[in-house]
Amino acid sequence: MTQASKAKRSWTTRRDAKRKRMQQADHLLDGKYVETNQVTQALEMLIHPKDRVVLEGNNQKQASFLSEALADVDVDTVHDLHMIMSSLSRPEHLDIFEKGIANQVDFSFSGPQSLRVSQMIEDGQMQMGNIHTYLELYGRLFIDLIPNVALIAADQADAAGNLYTGANTEETPTIVEATAFREGIVIVQVNERVDELPRVDIPASWIDVIVVANQPYQLEALFTRNxxxxxxxxxxxxxxxxxxxxxxxxxxxxxxxxxxxxxxxxxxxxxxxxxxxxxxxxxxxxxxxxxxxxxxxxxxxxxxxxxxxxxxxxxxxxxxxxxxxxxxxxxxxxxxxxxxxxxxxxxxxxxxxxxxxxxxxxxxxxxxxxxxxxxxxxxxxxxxxxxxxxxxxxxxxxxxxxxxxxxxxxxxxxxxxxxxxxxxxxxxxxxxxxxxxxxxxxxxxxxxxxxxxxxxxxxxxxxxxxxxxxxxxxxxxxxxxxxxxxxxxxxxxxxxxxxxxxxxxxxxxxxxxxxxxxxxxxxxxxxxxxEDLITWSDGLYDPPEQFRSYWS
Amino acid sequence: MTQASKAKRSWTTRRDAKRKRMQQADHLLDGKYVETNQVTQALEMLIHPKDRVVLEGNNQKQASFLSEALADVDVDTVHDLHMIMSSLSRPEHLDIFEKGIANQVDFSFSGPQSLRVSQMIEDGQMQMGNIHTYLELYGRLFIDLIPNVALIAADQADAAGNLYTGANTEETPTIVEATAFREGIVIVQVNERVDELPRVDIPASWIDVIVVANQPYQLEALFTRNxxxxxxxxxxxxxxxxxxxxxxxxxxxxxxxxxxxxxxxxxxxxxxxxxxxxxxxxxxxxxxxxxxxxxxxxxxxxxxxxxxxxxxxxxxxxxxxxxxxxxxxxxxxxxxxxxxxxxxxxxxxxxxxxxxxxxxxxxxxxxxxxxxxxxxxxxxxxxxxxxxxxxxxxxxxxxxxxxxxxxxxxxxxxxxxxxxxxxxxxxxxxxxxxxxxxxxxxxxxxxxxxxxxxxxxxxxxxxxxxxxxxxxxxxxxxxxxxxxxxxxxxxxxxxxxxxxxxxxxxxxxxxxxxxxxxxxxxxxxxxxxxEDLITWSDGLYDPPEQFRSYWS
Missing domain, CATH: 3.40.1080.10 (Glutaconate Coenzyme A-transferase)
Known part of the structure; x- marks a missing residue:
């Protein structure tokens, strides 16, 4: 009977790959920070063809600056990505596939883009893995869809790289945990860099690269009903x-x-x-x-x-x-x-x-x-x-x-x-x-x-x-x-x-x-x-503009 | 038809209760640290009768120093606790009920103590809530079993109170999250205090009180089969x-x-x-x-x-x-x-x-x-x-x-x-x-x-x-x-x-x-x-003593 023998191999291939990529991008980094206008350049060094990339985004919070930056990368350098996304919802999410930057997707929700998704699958531009519930998609991040790169969003970061996610912690810690602890690269867009965070939601040692976005991440008031x-x-x-x-x-x-x-x-x-x-x-x-x-x-x-x-x-x-x-x-x-x-x-x-x-x-x-x-x-x-x-x-x-x-x-x-x-x-x-x-x-x-x-x-x-x-x-x-x-x-x-x-x-x-x-x-x-809701709230509820237009 | 009106009430009762307890224990604290031999005294100030207390402990890792300390509190001061425990497994877990410090329990696993648990329920010393799977017990920590106090275990803490849980992160972050973000008090035993942690598993701002235990937390090699x-x-x-x-x-x-x-x-x-x-x-x-x-x-x-x-x-x-x-x-x-x-x-x-x-x-x-x-x-x-x-x-x-x-x-x-x-x-x-x-x-x-x-x-x-x-x-x-x-x-x-x-x-x-x-x-x-396993591992596997006795 055949008996397997010890494989002669390196057991640090993921760590080595990460180190090499980080070294390549090193000249763009000041500590963990990359300049806002150099983010696409950084992504081209940190993401390799066929990588599994988790892009944060659900029905509320979106890593919108990073998804736009990803849609801008040179397709000769970065292509055939396998995207893992809770939500396929912004136009550039699909542009990424149209351009060939990505060709495969596993996702949970595609409400706003569902017609276009159907069409792209039919046209062969997008190879669909599976539709998931949120929890099974998160589960697979630890089993058979372990990410090479995570692109996420937070409110604030400090100099060391600790993150404050504020009210919208959402799925960020789960995505980061699956990536950071398997030698993946965690790239975060923040709304601002501050000296002291109001609290720490994610420790700095889980984060690799930080970019201050040119505008706050997209945030929908999806659960507000007038x-x-x-x-x-x-x-x-x-x-x-x-x-x-x-x-x-x-x-x-x-x-x-x-x-x-x-x-x-x-x-x-x-x-x-x-x-x-x-x-x-x-x-x-x-x-x-x-x-x-x-x-x-x-x-x-x-x-x-x-x-x-x-x-x-x-x-x-x-x-x-x-x-x-x-x-x-x-x-x-x-x-x-x-x-x-x-x-x-x-x-x-x-x-x-x-x-x-x-x-x-x-x-x-x-x-x-x-x-x-x-x-x-x-x-x-x-x-x-x-x-x-x-x-x-x-x-x-x-x-x-x-x-x-x-x-x-x-x-x-x-x-x-x-x-x-x-x-x-x-x-x-x-x-x-x-x-x-x-x-x-x-x-x-x-x-x-x-x-x-x-x-x-x-x-x-x-x-x-x-x-x-x-x-x-x-x-x-x-x-x-x-x-x-x-x-x-x-x-x-x-x-x-x-x-x-x-x-x-x-x-x-x-x-x-x-x-x-x-x-x-x-x-x-x-x-x-x-208006009645605001009154009930003692004036503490501050509805977004689109819900104010109905009052008058 | 009756219409409810705005309740006239404080909306910070949990926060105020926590602040009051922390103030009472303040003279025992140096920053977040309490002296090893003053832990029982601290628990008597931080835990109140009828509190819901999560005591960390599963089939491997146990907050054994804190469970022993809890079994030592004055029952006139601390009594009728509602314990929430993944595992009822150490003798003092049940002593707590025998002494009247606790009277109610929700748990997941009671292997080693299952005979005694049966008897105590029959004798009315322990009022059983429910048997749970781990996930449903964790889920209830955020719904209808929100803790007042969590007693947990980590490997190391730094001066600020950041925690390193090492290989045994286990359920610690989940218990801490349910407690810390609902104005509960998080008390942690650590094996040692260090200047710099190897990594941060739980941020300091989630932790209230730290005690260096008199010996490392109990850790069973439960998944080792010879x-x-x-x-x-x-x-x-x-x-x-x-x-x-x-x-x-x-x-x-x-x-x-x-x-x-x-x-x-x-x-x-x-x-x-x-x-x-x-x-x-x-x-x-x-x-x-x-x-x-x-x-x-x-x-x-x-x-x-x-x-x-x-x-x-x-x-x-x-x-x-x-x-x-x-x-x-x-x-x-x-x-x-x-x-x-x-x-x-x-x-x-x-x-x-x-x-x-x-x-x-x-x-x-x-x-x-x-x-x-x-x-x-x-x-x-x-x-x-x-x-x-x-x-x-x-x-x-x-x-x-x-x-x-x-x-x-x-x-x-x-x-x-x-x-x-x-x-x-x-x-x-x-x-x-x-x-x-x-x-x-x-x-x-x-x-x-x-x-x-x-x-x-x-x-x-x-x-x-x-x-x-x-x-x-x-x-x-x-x-x-x-x-x-x-x-x-x-x-x-x-x-x-x-x-x-x-x-x-x-x-x-x-x-x-x-x-x-x-x-x-x-x-x-x-x-x-x-021994064969050690050989396969290139000598990296280092079995606990009880598995060594079988070799010779």
């Missing part, structure tokens, strides 16, 4: 959700994401929720971004704690004055952490609530539709029942099927959407577009966001379907149909079927929950405008 | 696993835990694996501790990367000389991270393989047996199919059921054990003890380690059951029986049944895999003793 645009249908759905899900199952910890539906719920807590006597009983603990629409609930004493994925523009001063609720550093500003918040959002909360563009009759949903290759960000991670969970809470236990020998609870995964999308397209469809997209794009599996078996509740303007109570896919389909209104699947169902589901507690309509349509008024929102 | 004790049955099972699982499904990334079964596999890679021509094709990427039994596979070029939960005593010098394989800092020593490695082990690897004390006929398994309340550590987290995964690999796709519309892969979850436990107890049982333990201990749900639906493969000395191919619980039971040997369930099965499963590819016996029992010799191990 209450003025919340509709009465959204208010009705929010009331049903509060009554028929949060109260019914005693939901104490939860995640809310982007959207007017959940913003409505947040603004109903201090009004409708208060009238139900639920303060202190539900919704105390959050894994969520610092949504401005959470301000009235915080101010009226509903919320004990919020751990954040990232920051939110305009919320800085408010958060600094509410350290009992938010995670903050000694400098008073938010400490977010996308990795840890996703972990908490997966394993430690009772409920995830989200929305979708399509749901099939088995309850599977996806935001990937024809010609639009969006990723899912964190939704699949938080929107499933984590089978590795072993602790119990009242809400989790409420999902239990007591007939099983090995009883266990379940995470509450709620899908909440109106039966028709904009343009009069029914949200319910016999077959997800994702099935065809997968075939057309040569994907191994259809890009499903949330699987039907994981959805415990479906909320539409018609009512709530308690899908966790159904005992077959056929019954699940019936329950979906019962809240599908006048969409095709909804029209197929008889009144008799609906009555059976209703009497079994599988479906509830507003009346069943003690809610009248006429109660669902905008006056029920604790804040009806951005 | 090849001398690997049996020929384990070698046979290892060969089958390599051939019938790792090769068959092209397993490229994986987790191995503690145990002689998996140590055998590691030592078969450079011999049996090499003879199969598998080097460079399987097992390149690992989420695992730095097992000494991995040395021959590393040295013969099998392994590209290993990301570690923690360190392993004796492996320090070897790791420092192999930076191409391990994650190391600029000082050359390992950077482990239990949180990130569990995340990677959940989401980014093809395969988890583990063992159990009991498996029921549906494939559910548990290490909780009557009168023994052990937790599971990370097994449930890595030993399930993560439904939030969206990227594909060859092994993952190989688990696909092509008949489904929404095809998807599955994580490989392998259970590997001999049909009889020590003491001639069959491992297969109609009903897990965990069901009765749950009832007796008033647990909400039975403490199952891995659910049958998640187990894709079962390996015994008889053969391999490809459980992922079964189409019903009845067939899963048959497949289990077919490899259950002469245990009761095994004896019930007819030869005809076995033949049917075999011809359907649901079961494979050694012959089917081209393996002869007579091949499974100890001479097939790349290292047959600790």
């Amino acid at each position: 209450p003025r645009h919340i509709t009465e249908i959204q208010i009705l759905m929010g009331m049903m959700t509060l009554r028929g899900i949060y109260e019914k199952h005693q939901v104490q910890s939860l995640n809310h994401g982007i959207g007017f539906n959940t913003a409505a719920i947040e603004l109903l807590l201090p009004t409708y929720g208060e009238s139900l006597g639920l303060r202190g009983k539900i919704c105390q603990h959050w894994a969520a971004n610092p949504h401005p629409t959470l301000i009235p609930a915080i101010e009226s004493g509903w919320i004990d704690s919020i751990h954040c994925f990232g920051g939110e523009r305009g919320m800085e001063k408010y958060i600094a004055e509410r350290p009992d609720v938010f995670f903050v550093g000694r400098d008073g500003s938010l400490r977010s952490n996308r990795t840890l918040c996703q972990m908490a959002g997966q394993y430690a909360v009772d409920l995830f609530i989200g929305s979708t563009l399509q749901m099939d009759y088995a309850g599977n949903s996806s935001t990937v539709t024809r010609g639009r290759l969006a990723g899912f960000g964190g939704a699949p991670n938080m929107g499933h029942d984590p089978k590795g969970r072993r602790h119990s809470t009242p809400a989790w236990l409420d999902m239990m099927n007591p007939d099983e020998t090995l009883v266990r609870g379940k995470k509450l995964v709620v899908q909440m959407m109106e039966t028709y999308q904009q343009g009069n397209t029914p949200v319910f469809t016999e077959r997800l577009d994702a099935v065809d997209v997968a075939k057309e794009s040569n994907m191994d599996t259809p890009p499903v966001m949330i699987y039907g078996e994981d959805v415990t509740h479906l909320v539409t303007e018609e009512g709530i379907a308690y899908l966790y109570k159904t005992d077959s896919i056929a019954e699940r389909k019936e329950a979906i149909a019962a809240v599908a209104g006048v969409t095709p699947i909804g029209q197929e169902q008889s009144l008799k079927q609906k009555e059976r589901l209703r009497s079994n507690g599988i479906v509830a309509y507003p009346n069943d929950l003690g809610i009248r349509h006429s109660d669902a008024k905008r006056s029920l929102l604790a804040a009806q405008s951005v | 090849p001398r004790h690997i049996t020929e049955i384990q070698i046979l099972m290892g060969m089958m696993t390599l051939r019938g699982i790792y090769e068959k499904h092209q397993v490229q990334s994986l987790n191995h835990g503690i145990g002689f079964n998996t140590a055998a596999i590691e030592l078969l890679l450079p011999t049996y694996g090499e003879s199969l021509g598998l080097r460079g094709k399987i097992c390149q990427h690992w989420a695992a501790n730095p097992h000494p039994t991995l040395i021959p596979a590393i040295e013969s070029g099998w392994i590209d990367s290993i990301h570690c939960f923690g360190g392993e005593r004796g492996m320090e010098k070897y790791i420092a000389e192999r930076p191409d394989v391990f994650f190391v800092g600029r000082d050359g020593s390992l950077r482990s991270n239990r949180t990130l490695c569990q995340m990677a082990g959940q989401y980014a690897v093809d395969l988890f393989i583990g063992s159990t004390l009991q498996m029921d006929y549906a494939g559910n398994s548990s290490t909780v047996t009557r009168g023994r309340l052990a937790g599971f550590g990370g097994a449930p987290n890595m030993g399930h199919d993560p439904k939030g995964r969206r990227h594909s690999t060859p092994a993952w796709l190989d688990m696909m059921n092509p008949d489904e519309t929404l095809v998807r892969g599955k994580k490989l979850v392998v259970q590997m054990m001999e049909t009889y436990q020590q003491g001639n107890t069959p491992v297969f049982t109609e009903r897990l003890d965990a069901v009765d333990v749950a009832k007796e201990s008033n647990m909400d749900t039975p403490p199952v380690m891995i659910y049958g639906e998640d187990v894709t493969h079962l390996v015994t000395e008889e053969g391999i059951a490809y459980l992922y191919k079964t189409d019903s619980i009845a067939e899963r039971k048959e497949a289990i029986a077919a490899v259950a040997g002469v245990t009761p369930i095994g004896q019930e099965q007819s030869l005809k049944q076995k033949e049917r499963l075999r011809s359907n590819g649901i079961v494979a016996y050694p012959n089917d895999l081209g393996i002869r029992h007579s091949d499974a010799k100890r001479s097939l191990l790349a290292a047959q003793s600790v």
Whole structure:
């Protein structure tokens, strides 16, 4: 039998490669600093063809100066990179591929650029690895997608190279850890260099190269929803959700994401929720971004704690004055952490609530539709029942099927959407577009966001379907149909079927929950405008310009 | 309708409480340092009754000086603490409860003290919250178990309070982050105070109080297995696993835990694996501790990367000389991270393989047996199919059921054990003890380690059951029986049944895999003793004393 022998090899090839590259760029460096206008030149020395390069950027914070600099490198020098990106969202992210600087990508989210991504894959300019949730992409940085180079963003650096990430710590430490501790090169853009940092978020010895950017990194106020645009249908759905899900199952910890539906719920807590006597009983603990629409609930004493994925523009001063609720550093500003918040959002909360563009009759949903290759960000991670969970809470236990020998609870995964999308397209469809997209794009599996078996509740303007109570896919389909209104699947169902589901507690309509349509008024929102939010915040909330234009 | 109004309250109660406590202890502090012999006095001022206290300690590293100091506090001053501990493992961990210093616990693992834990719960001295996997316990630190105080351990601190955790970074940064950024008090024991740290693992501004311990923190060499004790049955099972699982499904990334079964596999890679021509094709990427039994596979070029939960005593010098394989800092020593490695082990690897004390006929398994309340550590987290995964690999796709519309892969979850436990107890049982333990201990749900639906493969000395191919619980039971040997369930099965499963590819016996029992010799191990491992390592591996006693 063959026996392998000791390989004769160097065990420091990664370290040696790093040292050589750093030496080549040495004349551009003053300590760790490179001049702003020499960054592209530095990248051409520090990045080699076929490198795996992590470019920081998610749905909020973007290493925008470095991505622009990367798009400017000489393609004869730097080419065929394998990019790893949480988000494909800025135009130059795709220019990098068009120019041949990169040819392969693994990513999580591509909302704003999803049409162009589809086209570039079809044209062969971009070779797609996989779509990931955030956590699996971060996980692979330590396993089989270990980076050669990381391009990241921070607020400030000091002379030694310690970093201050301020409210937007986000995924920066995770990317840096995977790169720095495997002999990769960590290059950071900072908004400014200072003598003393307000606090240290990342130690200097993890960082190789620093450049002061020509303008602050891009930061989107993605989680701000103007209450003025919340509709009465959204208010009705929010009331049903509060009554028929949060109260019914005693939901104490939860995640809310982007959207007017959940913003409505947040603004109903201090009004409708208060009238139900639920303060202190539900919704105390959050894994969520610092949504401005959470301000009235915080101010009226509903919320004990919020751990954040990232920051939110305009919320800085408010958060600094509410350290009992938010995670903050000694400098008073938010400490977010996308990795840890996703972990908490997966394993430690009772409920995830989200929305979708399509749901099939088995309850599977996806935001990937024809010609639009969006990723899912964190939704699949938080929107499933984590089978590795072993602790119990009242809400989790409420999902239990007591007939099983090995009883266990379940995470509450709620899908909440109106039966028709904009343009009069029914949200319910016999077959997800994702099935065809997968075939057309040569994907191994259809890009499903949330699987039907994981959805415990479906909320539409018609009512709530308690899908966790159904005992077959056929019954699940019936329950979906019962809240599908006048969409095709909804029209197929008889009144008799609906009555059976209703009497079994599988479906509830507003009346069943003690809610009248006429109660669902905008006056029920604790804040009806951005101005109201500022008032609730004692003037501490300072909304970005684009949300100010609506006041007058 | 009631509308909540702004609460009249302070929003800095946590910050104020911390400041007050720190002021009370101020006369004991020189900068952040407290004298070694004044630590108990300091704890009596810094910890208040009913506090939530995280005490660092897992199956390897223990904040042993601080746990002893906590057991010495005056119970009239400090009492009724709610302890949060990855591991209940040292005697004084339980003394704290016996004395009334603490009365409530949430934990992950209680191996060495599991009998006493059972008894104390029965006697009402300890009120058990929940058993957790590591990640869900860490997650709750940011949601509904936010700590008031953290007691942690590091190797070194400098004057400013920056910490060096060396090879055993483990869960320390996660615990510190949850505490420091929510106005909690972080107290660290260090082995020594130095002028300059080899590297910074945790920044000073996250730390409040430092004490130089009277002896280094406890550190167990838990993942060291002496090849001398690997049996020929384990070698046979290892060969089958390599051939019938790792090769068959092209397993490229994986987790191995503690145990002689998996140590055998590691030592078969450079011999049996090499003879199969598998080097460079399987097992390149690992989420695992730095097992000494991995040395021959590393040295013969099998392994590209290993990301570690923690360190392993004796492996320090070897790791420092192999930076191409391990994650190391600029000082050359390992950077482990239990949180990130569990995340990677959940989401980014093809395969988890583990063992159990009991498996029921549906494939559910548990290490909780009557009168023994052990937790599971990370097994449930890595030993399930993560439904939030969206990227594909060859092994993952190989688990696909092509008949489904929404095809998807599955994580490989392998259970590997001999049909009889020590003491001639069959491992297969109609009903897990965990069901009765749950009832007796008033647990909400039975403490199952891995659910049958998640187990894709079962390996015994008889053969391999490809459980992922079964189409019903009845067939899963048959497949289990077919490899259950002469245990009761095994004896019930007819030869005809076995033949049917075999011809359907649901079961494979050694012959089917081209393996002869007579091949499974100890001479097939790349290292047959600790001394062999040292030789493979060029003398870099320096085993702890207890493993040296076996050589002579």
